[in-house]
Amino acid sequence: MYRMMIVDDEEIITDGLAVIFGKMDLGLDIYKAYSGQEALELLHRTRVDIVLSDICMPEMDGLELMEHIRRSWPQCKIVFLTGHSDFNYVYQAIQAPGVQYVLKNEGYPKLIEAVKRALQELKDTMQVNDLIRQSKEQLNTLETLAQGDYFRHLIHSVKVDQEVAEDFSRLRIPLDASLPVLIALGSISDSESPRTYSDRQETALAVKFLSEKLLKERTVSLGVIDRYGDLIWLIQPERSRDLDRAETFEQLGKFLEGTFELIQQACRESLEVGMAITLSAEEFQWARLPMLYDKARQVQHYRAGDGEQMVQRVNLNEAAAPDPVRDRFLRDKVDTLAAHLEAGRKEEFLRLFGEMAGPAGQDRGRCNPYLTELYYTIALMLMSYxxxxxxxxxxxxxxxxxxxxxxxxxxxxxYLRDTAELLFSVRKSGEQKRAAGVIDTLCLYIEENLTRDLSLVRLSDVIHFNPSYLSRLFKQERGINLSEYIEDMRIRQAKDLLKRGELKVAEVGSLIGYVTPQSFTRVFKKWTGTTPQEYRTDMLSG
Incomplete structure (x- = not known):
């Protein structure tokens, strides 16, 4: 789902455009801002893909806002609303890529056409067909293989060698070994039909090259594939950005959260796979890479729901340390079994288990040393999980x-097979229970804060999920949209307050979060079929 923000200092225009585009089936989440400063605050909190803005506004005009957009979200498309007298503004705007302008007197069809064009440009940018071709061509290059092998060694080492700068130079790794780094872990979920090893490798490489294309706008990064077939990104801020270090990493975190959402969307649309992202919320030194990687894997397993479309930022320094012994198994094939169990790939687990356990069905006794060893190796792995x-x-x-x-x-x-199938069931049940717990917490927060900002962006900050995943998770758990639930809660409380007759209608609306009496009346009538005053009169007279 792409996001569009409408910015105008005239509330009637902003609200009117939001209603028009909200009714259209364009696949857009609509956000509103009534000033450049309010728009800037939203841009700092979440990714925005299209900005539809008046070019002449007090305090911060459209061109100044455009500069902030370019720094925060380089992929964002901009559509300016202008008057005939704004020629100087327009001349400056059209020099920038990804910017369109529409005259205010050209009407809604012209404006809708411009937004559709911006949306198509975004979709074209996210196409990965060329990247898949590039990944095939680069699959066997020494550089790609050498970098991947090196970092797989690095993340699975008990201790990271402190002298990594020379290795980076030899392997043409763009990262700086003397500076801290951020880590992101992407777990790719297969489609319903099982994929071969080469299919998964090709998919992972396509995601790697796509991500490097998008992340290079503001970062120096490298993506590698770990032994589970998941992607690891090692990320540092672009060195040319001369900002305060704490500010740089905070802004970088928001940029990464939004960019990984775009990567997830491309994966769904072009590769037909989902991907859960766990992103470190703080930087760390290279020597801590193995521990932080293991923590990221553990945090990603204990997620709410299936993780698809999820981008979670986690303070890995504060996460509980995993037991490293339980991540090291005795045999290569059991390693692969463990990887399938860890990732929830049940069909692939059972297929490989069947191949490994096949000889056991022909042995009538219990004295085969190889099968005895194999039994206890698998049993130990299952016991660990x-x-x-x-x-x-x-x-x-x-x-x-x-x-x-x-x-x-x-x-x-x-018996081992039955135990493994039970573990897969426990895993799925755990995801569902954690999802229900998160949504229960969210509903309690909404009930206790009806007068406050309950926008999707604000609620995602409370729960620490990205907005699109939170919206999807809520719909899965409660069967209705989050916005509908909030309105229903507000109307319920409004009915209770109106029945008491102690407050004026306008006071009731303000108390449950409606800025104007007209907004309260409109929403109340839409939900109940009657105005607040008519409802009060009926209740009190009855």
Whole structure:
């Protein structure tokens, strides 16, 4: 979903345009701002893809706003509303790429056409067909492979070598080994049909090259594929940006959150895969990379919902440290089993398990040393995940490490398979419970803060999810849109206050968050079929 912000110091124009575009099926989330400064505050809080703005406004005009947009969201498209007398403004605006202007007297069709054109430009930018072709061409290049191998070694090392600058230089890694770094972890979820290893590798590389194209606007970054087939991005601010360091990383965090949403959208539309993103909220030294990577994987597992379209920023320094022993398994194939279990790829897990356990079905006894070793290796891996996910009551472990209780090896491996399937169920149930808990917390906050700002951007700050994922998660859990739930809560409270008869109608509207009496009356009538005054009269007379 793309986001459009409408900016005009005349409230009637802003609200009118919001209504018009809100009724159109353009795939746009609409935001409103009544001044350049208010627009700037929103731009600092979330990604905006299209800005529709008056060019002449007091305090901060459209051109000054455009400069802020260019610094914060380089991919954003701008449509200016102008008058005939604004020639000097227009002349400056049309020199900038991605900017259109529409005369105010040209009417709505011309304006709608300009917005559609901006939307198409955005979609064209996000097409990844050329990037897929590039990824195929670069798949076997020494540079790509060498960089990936090096960082896979680095993130799985017990201790990172302090002398990494020389390695970076030799491998043409653009990052600075002397400066702190941010880490982002992207877990790609497959479509319903299982994908081969080469399919997943090709998809991951396409995402890697797309992300590098978008992230280079404001960062120095490198994406690599880890041993689970997930993507890791190592990111530093663009060195030419001469800003206060704390401010730089805070602004960078918002830029990354919005840019990764665009990457997720491209993945869904062009590659037909979803991706959950976990992004470190603070910088750290290279020596801490292995620990912070393991923490990012652990945090991503304990997420609310399925994670698709999720971008969560997490203070990894404060996250609980994972037990590194549980991330190291005895056999390569069991490593792959663990990766499938970790990522929730049930069909691939069961297919590989069937290949590994196939000989057990032909062995009638329990004395095959290889199969005995294999049994305990898989059992130990399952035990590790049962403990980590605190699933011992749901799964049961009483006989997991007791091969002798099974009559045959075939029976023993069927028991392991059943245990694994229970673990997959526990995983899905845990995601659903955490999602329900998050939404319950959100609903309580809404109920207690009906008079405050309850915009999607504000609520996403409260829950620490990006707006689009929060909206999707709420609809999944409650079956209605978040905005509808908020209006329903406000109308419920309004009815209660109107029944009491203690406050004027305008006071009731203000008390539940409506700025003007007209807005309150309009929304109340839309929901109930009667005006607030008519409702009060009916209740009191009855």
């Amino acid at each position: 049962i403990n980590r996910w605190e699933a011992d009551e749901a799964v049961g472990v009483s006989s997991l490490m007791q091969l002798e209780v099974h009559r045959t090896l075939g029976e023993a491996f069927r």
